[in-house]
Amino acid sequence: ADVTIPIIVKDTTSFYWQIVLAGARKAGKDLGINVPELGAQAETDVNGQVSILENAVASNPAAIVIAPTEFKALGKPIDEAAAKVKVIGIDSGADSKAFTSFLTTDNVQGGRVAADGLAAAIGAANGGKIEGDVALITNAPGAGSLEQRKQGFTEQLKAKYPGLKLVADKYADGQATTGLNIATDLITANPNLKGIFASNLIMAQGVGQAVAENNLGGKLALVGFDSDEKLIKFLNDGVISALVVQDPYRMGYDGIKTALAASKGEKVEANVDTGANLVTKANMKDPKIDALLNPKL
Amino acid sequence: MTPTAQELHPAPVLEPGRTILELRGLEKRYPGTHALKPVNLAFKSGEIHAIVGENGAGKSTLIKLLTGVMPRTSGEVLWEGQPAALATPHEAMALGINAVHQEVVLCRHLTVAANMFLGEENSRFGILQQRAMVREAQTIIDDLGFDLPAHVMLGDLTIGQQQLIAAARATVRGTKFLIFDEPTAYLTRKEADQLFTLIRRLKGEGVTIIYISHRMEEVFELADRVSVLRDGTLVGTRNIAETNDAELVKMMINRSIEQVYHKEHFTPGAPIVETRNLSGKGFENISMTVRAGEIVGLYGLIGAGRSEFVTSLYGRHKKSAGQILWEGKDVQINSEHDAIKLGMALAPESRRDQGLCLNLPVGLNLNLPIYKRISSNLLISNAKEKAEADRQIAGLRIKTPTRGALASSLSGGNQQKIVIGKWLAHGAKLFIFDEPTVGVDVGTKAEIYRLFGELLSKGAGIILISSYLPEVYELADTLHVFRRGKLVATHGFHTASHEDILTQALAEKQEKLGGQT
Amino acid sequence: MSIEAIPAEKPKRNYNVLFGLTLLALLVLLWIVLSLATPSFASGNNIANLLRQGSMIAIMAVGQTFVIITGGIDLSVGAVVGFATVVVAMLINAGVPIAVAILITLLVGVAIGLFHGFGIVKMGLPPFIITLATLTSLRGIGLLMTNGNSININSDSFTAFSRNSFIGIPNLFWMVILVGVPAYVFLHHSRWGRYLFSVGSNAEASRLSGVNVQRTIYMAYTLSGLCAAFVGVLLAARIGIGNPTQAEGWELQAIASSVIGGTSLFGAVGSVHGPLLGAFILATINNGANLLNVNSFWQRIITGALIIIIVYFDGLRRRGK
Amino acid sequence: MSIEAIPAEKPKRNYNVLFGLTLLALLVLLWIVLSLATPSFASGNNIANLLRQGSMIAIMAVGQTFVIITGGIDLSVGAVVGFATVVVAMLINAGVPIAVAILITLLVGVAIGLFHGFGIVKMGLPPFIITLATLTSLRGIGLLMTNGNSININSDSFTAFSRNSFIGIPNLFWMVILVGVPAYVFLHHSRWGRYLFSVGSNAEASRLSGVNVQRTIYMAYTLSGLCAAFVGVLLAARIGIGNPTQAEGWELQAIASSVIGGTSLFGAVGSVHGPLLGAFILATINNGANLLNVNSFWQRIITGALIIIIVYFDGLRRRGK
């Protein structure tokens, strides 16, 4: 494989990004190109990703696929990189017009979908009444995509579900255990709590555990974001009401494929929305959804 | 010197005891130092065997080899005729060899009792018998006549008291062979006597004892035989009855010293400092004057409050009442900085804790008080820094390979010279020396005393604290006796006898330490 | 230079109890204030939550305290917890009986502790460095083993444990007692505990007294590794996954608990009950803040400020003894 | 116990240079190996990247070294960096002239350092605790100020600075020189530098020798806070945002760089060039691993192992001098 197209994700230590990388890896194999898998050690490590991008450019690749951790911060470095190689964006945006192509989930839209899912679940549990207190638990402050989900979620609540009151908007420290503790305390403190949105994988693991510990499955609505084996089990057991699931595998696969095409000077689509899907126990067996939940790693 | 010690204490007739421990070609090399050249020596059962020698002669090294603290480079040690490896302290202890090491090495955060039983705790089913140990420790301490409580933290005792505990500790351990490495360095006469009583008692019980000291009269008072080390070589062994002070000193330093106490008398000039009814923690109502050209000696037992008094004078600790006059003017000294600005210099009593930055170079230690002076604008003048350090090293004959060697690599006596030397360049008017010759050999002592003379001749005044009576007695123009924080007597040069001074310092029995905090 | 360390001796013991009481008083005060401020605090359910939440840091803090008493520090404990969740999860999913899986995981913790001892004693590395290096590497190894995924533990009996209670007290808190009582006896009433203090106070003196200093250091780090691995098992049971990036930053929480509990970072001063109280004080602060719905950002600020205040007053009281 | 610290003395200086050389040799060796292993390593572009990447940790490590030499530790520096990005971003967006904004940010760093000095000197808190508390609180304050969001800095001239070069060398690396040279002179050729060493070696002896120990401690923490705030400004320029959660864990990297560079965590041993070399060694390891496409999990493992190896051999060489 002489052609090299590195893929730079936000955080190599999370499952979500491992699926993206798996997609990219598969594409590399299918297309016969070399795909170095790069990424920072935390989603919030902006500087780390800038350095990785610089290093990747220095190794003279055919093109680069990147999931920018921070909209503004990665703008200039991407401009600079694009001066030397074609840059394909995936997952999140950046303040740059230099992307050759862009395959994203709209995280704001994802937040809206989560709000819809939560409202539906609350309705189902309370005889159709969409009323009561809800809470939002965010993995850690300072991560752009999580802020966008929060934005979409809160906007949608205000716009469509006046009966739902956001009583707690909590940040954890990136630890599932902290999510668990916060959720337990929120359940204790708010007897009228009807639903929680845990806006990423780690928080959904922790909050799901809190719901399970308190045997509130089916009584307290819980919507998570992204999926893994644990969350699917929670979904099956009725602990989690719904998951907003993106298509990370496709982002990785198509990202590399598009990058190769672009590097050959072929014309590629400028914007692709890979979508955010609401998964519930009802639709989880759909082949399309099932493929999202069980990506072929 | 005053009447030689052996006239006062006739040495006991030496029994031809059997050899308990024999060294054959014992040798130790440190990287860069040949500390002990092959030594052959036999110790007889039940004898008190003194070892003397200059600072750095290798005395402590010898002890470290015998107690398994360090491995030997070559040679053989026979214990009761059998070769002994002595690879670990544990092994030495199992044979019955114990030591009270030179620097007090016990655990400050453990109680006296815990220290005494450290490594040999009584436990039943794995549970420590703490009360029993405290009781037992107290019994031993009382039995030895030491007036100390067993349940307090060791760190709450003075260095001298800790030293006594270290000695008492050895008696717990089924000792057959006990080594004392300069045990009296921090003791006053009273504690030293208690210790000697202990040593004689142990000897009576058949324990063999090695006794290391820089104080000749102690050697003559206690020992049956004495061995002299010089530069790591055994120069000779003598029966105590067949030798004298002069011979030993000659053997030690390869030259003779006519006079250890080099005392010049100057006519005292104007008062430099005057205290009026100064009080603080540990001392009360102290009034004294130090004039240019005089040495004011402070004598007392351990804990008499002398160190507290001078450190308060120096601004390190708070004063509760009283007045200080500096060159006749009323002054406030609220920090050591104030004191130094006025022209005071303090060589503190513990060189390890207060005197030296041990892991820094000799040069830096010597220059520490004068960096301001040898900096031009922002930067240190390298040339001046070197010149100043070299001047002190040469002037005080500090034995160091270079000014860049770490202070910790010097022998005790030479470290002490740094503590003193750093103030010489600073040009103070009042020098306070708190126990300046602890652990210092005879030759070096003579040099330090000569230095006092030089300082006096330049118009400085000196406060000299010593728990070693002969030192203050022979050097001080004015001698103040402290007892439990009070100044109880004042004498001129040689106007009172040793006995009088001792009596004044002792007078009443010291209170038990237990209730002090 | 304080004396609370050794409870054995009469006048000390009084003081020690007093000291313990004062932290306990603080904890009780916090509880009273919170009970008045929010109705849900004093509910049995919440107390159970609180006990659960503080348990894991408490156990880590005890292990950490052993190390700190010797004058060292163990930065790896958070990483060990994360790594242990992975090990136990993999073993259980591979069908190893739960008891055996737990045992093996604990042995892994012991092995890591022994490695630290080796680095310090034999290689002469500063504890800060060797445990920092382990922290870094161990997360890497865990990530490699899991490929960055969480491992979902498929044994319900294992995960049920941490949720259940025994005579009304959460199992997790029983585990604190299970660790705390032997640790107390060990530290304050056995010769090995005594040696931890003596090594921290003066390693050379201890060696000269025949104390095996090296073995003592091995022991301290091994116990710390063991406690951390045990917490890893508990954590895996509690959230039902093995994930090497868990427990990030817990080492600092454990150290803070220990210091709040009166342990001196200079060594030779510490106890078992102090760190336990410290951990539950921190847990109470977080729990209370959650119940009062204090903004998460304010929670951080308050925690930092309280750490300063508690340690300051503790220091004051001791100096003014 | 080493002597490289004080360059004033002849035999030391030789040794000092030798020691510096040996780390330098290691760095050069790494560079040669990487140049052979991957064609892109030796490219001008990559060297520029490498210099940029190592710069920030290098500057923090220098400040940290001052503190460690006094026998302390400053865990807050990562949080100070993050906080400083917020401060400078807000000021610039509020229309404050860039130079003034930078100045104010640096003063904030100084104030934080002074607070640490106050806590240690006046309140008697252990450095570990007061700086840990600041770490926690400062992130909270920053988050409160930004409400958890990033602040986009809307001044292109500010952000351009960090990506530009001057005579072929990245501006960020010039900043290392800008900090390093005065720091070198300060530490090794001024009396305040000597006082840092003497306080770290024996505070009481220094005090009795007329050294103002309190002022020296204030100075060390102030310089560390200042360096961290400066790095915050550089980071804000580099990533174009203010965000309080940036630079998480950088304190440990700074400490590791310092120790790799020969600083002793027991105080009184350290230099300025050592931490710089240490930081660039770590940056090279990361850069090389990226270029060689080493799995990022393996990178962690390798980093941990290399820290152990480097510190071990450094220790060996020094003991065997």
Ligand SMILES: Nc1ncnc2c1ncn2[C@@H]1O[C@H](COP(=O)(O)OP(=O)(O)OP(=O)(O)O)[C@@H](O)[C@H]1O
């Ligand atoms: N750990 C060590 N490493 C290197 N050299 C050492 C060490 N310990 C002692 N030395 C050197 O060995 C020599 C003998 O030292 P030793 O401590 O035995 O002297 P000493 O006779 O006990 O002196 P003093 O009367 O001052 O206690 C000295 O030159 C000393 O500097």
Ligand SMILES: Nc1ncnc2c1ncn2[C@@H]1O[C@H](COP(=O)(O)OP(=O)(O)OP(=O)(O)O)[C@@H](O)[C@H]1O
């Ligand atoms: N570490 C300590 N803890 C508590 N009290 C102490 C301590 N050291 C000394 N003291 C007390 O302070 C008082 C004065 O002691 P100080 O050390 O000044 O006496 P000194 O005459 O200089 O004796 P020394 O020969 O021991 O130095 C005494 O009451 C003593 O018991």
Ligand SMILES: [Mg+2]
């Ligand atoms: Mg000696």
Ligand SMILES: [Mg+2]
């Ligand atoms: Mg004294």
